[in-house]
Amino acid sequence: MDETPAAPQDPLPADRARVAGHTAQLGVKVEDAADDPLSVSFYKARRYDLAESGHVQAYAHATDREPPLEKKPDGEAAWTPQEREAVAVRDGRYVIQDEKDRFPYHRFSFEVEDALPGDAEVVWTGHSLPDRLVTLYVWNHTQQKWEDLDANKGTKDFTLHGRLKDEHVGDGRVEVLVQDRVPSPGDYDFAFLWMTDTQYYSESFPGIYDLMTRWTVDHWREKKFHYMIHTGDIVNNWNSKPEWENASHSMKILDEAHIPYGVVAGNHDVAYDAGNYREFWKYFGKERYIGQPTFGGDLNNYRDHYDLVSVQGNDFIILYLGWLIDQRSFDWANRVLKKYADRNAMIATHEYMKPNKAYYGQGKEIWEKLVVPNPNVFMVLGGHNPGVAHNVRTLGDRTVLEMLSNYQNGPEGGQGFMRLLQFDLQRKRLLVNTYSPYLNQWNFFKPEEDELVMPLKLKPIEKQVATDYVGIYARTLEQIGRTEKTASCSRASVTYTGLEPGRTYAWYAVARDAFGGLSRSEVWSFQTEKRQ
Known part of the structure; x- marks a missing residue:
């Protein structure tokens, strides 16, 4: 049995809520599989996503290869305000890119600080078509190419995660690409x-x-x-x-x-x-x-x-x-x-x-x-x-x-x-081999007659990238508060003080047991009301 504490969830205030005053009571629900008491720490964070106007650019396009060779391929179309709004939060609304002949992608350019905290990750939530692989890439400025960080497939929503490193930040920006990709099982599919x-x-x-x-x-x-x-x-x-x-x-x-x-x-x-x-x-x-x-x-x-x-x-x-x-x-x-x-x-x-x-x-x-x-x-x-x-x-x-x-x-x-x-x-070829399980032998006739490599031109496959949410979670180690011996299946709470009006504050929580097991929550945020 996995005795690692479950990730803290059910935040208060609710994600993206508005808060009045100079303080906020932060709370999460925690749970431990072994019912051990937990230490719960609350930390400051930063979240970059399309809910912030002007800090993230989003584009849609398709290329004849995956991933593209360039950081910014020619011919991209910037997302409309309606598309940006659909992906600002996880809400079941999608920006969908369908293609047949090429590989569709969504690219995002995040404006971040020159140095992100050591615990920073890009997250993407969405889906694709049956048996299509969606891959999360980040541009590596040192190697000058797209680096794949995570992949999954399915028609139901899933979330991809990618840990960011120093070489992923260039000129104060992180470039993210999510693309429909052909699975690579070996010599043939x-x-x-x-x-x-x-x-x-x-x-x-x-x-x-x-x-x-x-x-x-x-x-x-x-x-x-x-x-x-x-x-x-x-x-x-x-x-x-x-x-x-x-x-x-x-x-x-x-x-x-x-x-x-x-x-x-x-x-x-x-x-x-x-x-x-x-x-x-x-x-x-x-x-x-x-x-x-x-x-x-x-x-x-x-x-x-x-x-x-x-x-x-x-x-x-x-x-x-x-x-x-x-x-x-x-x-x-x-x-x-x-x-x-x-x-x-x-x-x-x-x-x-x-x-x-x-x-x-x-x-x-x-x-x-x-x-x-x-x-x-x-x-x-x-x-x-x-x-x-x-x-x-x-x-x-x-x-x-x-x-x-x-x-x-x-x-x-x-x-x-x-x-x-x-x-x-991928190579557009049909590999023909001839085998006898009775003899455990390949080829009855000459190899050139029983081993064939033939050109393959199948009909274009429907490809899709459907994005529900994309963002960067930048978790700091600046602690807001901490609770001790919080019972499993109960709530932990601390007070966030010194808040200024009209600002957005992001935070996350970490649950630890006495045996070294820990888990982190997602990054949430709230906004303080402006002065009247």
Whole structure:
């Protein structure tokens, strides 16, 4: 149990209250987890925020990088009086900066003394959008760059704190910047997993199939997986009950772990050109997937379907097209892609291209009828033909990634090789790796065929900085008064004397127990009334 005293709270006078006379009775409520009596000290302080006209300048802007290189980037817009008033106190009113293509920020320039007291901090309260990181920066005059002091994320308000040092003060000012920032998790931000043509595992090597899905579950968090794709030929013989049961058992490992994924039928699953979906529907129909949080909709009992996936502010639609795509399916797919035109679209189908990179089967038709007319499509995945291939195609300013991946002709039906599609947002690239958990081995083919670095151009992400309050707390060691042996859950009070009319006085309190534990309050203030 943490036995540190709680931070003093519930100030009297109330924060920013008006006080008459030359004295003020200061009071706080204190509490100790161990119910120890507390010593409570009251000190003078200084608070700099937008409630003080003229001492703080505020600006809004957005840049193509975070943080900006300059202390004062060109193109900033000064806040209006209404915006300044909204951020003067914590009151649930916000100044909101929304952006898609760039990183929005709020910058504040505080006029302070040349030397702040040793205990000074900048505080910011606000929020952003889901999975967006808000970072608090202060300009370091020695290093001539923005120095990050704190960060957090969330759609509900949180407070960032940054301890100020001498190098943060220049020409009597402290420069503060709060910016929407991309989290930096390492070489890539998140990943999708892609398996295909598992028919020989279902037929002869079910242990490998089980191992693939079990590895997926066990490494889901470590590998930053957020979704898994299967592009068909789940079984080898469409009417083999043991094969369907083996496949269903392997994929059930994902179901039981609540792993979001989608599958699509290949020719082996539906009796080739007969298009018999009877067994596919029995084991992998809509009923199996409708409860998944990513399930978006379907056509004809999951024959064609789509999932909606959102990761770190990036919205995807994964559109699955089953074997034998008729005009009804193309029309449905076009409606879906247009309905979700604001999402990054991936098409997953069984056959699309050959190892020589040429279109195969209905590949050209998919390109012409779906990829070209829908500018949100940025990737097409297919299997069917043994081997691997990839294309990077351009349509105006669009980049479309096409990939074939199929290891079924290798030993033991492919030996469990799968593809990891790893999204590196900051460097705008897709890192593709190929791995077998069965062999614990990377790459089936040559590295240049199984390890790819492809350009990535996703739709702009909504970014936001919403500021409710920003200020600098400068705590001095000039004591106003002190109480001893104040009981936990009671109030401590001292008298502040020598007050002058028409002035603002800031203060804070420190609660200490007999064992060295202490906690500080926020900085509050009151204003004395002017002489009549």
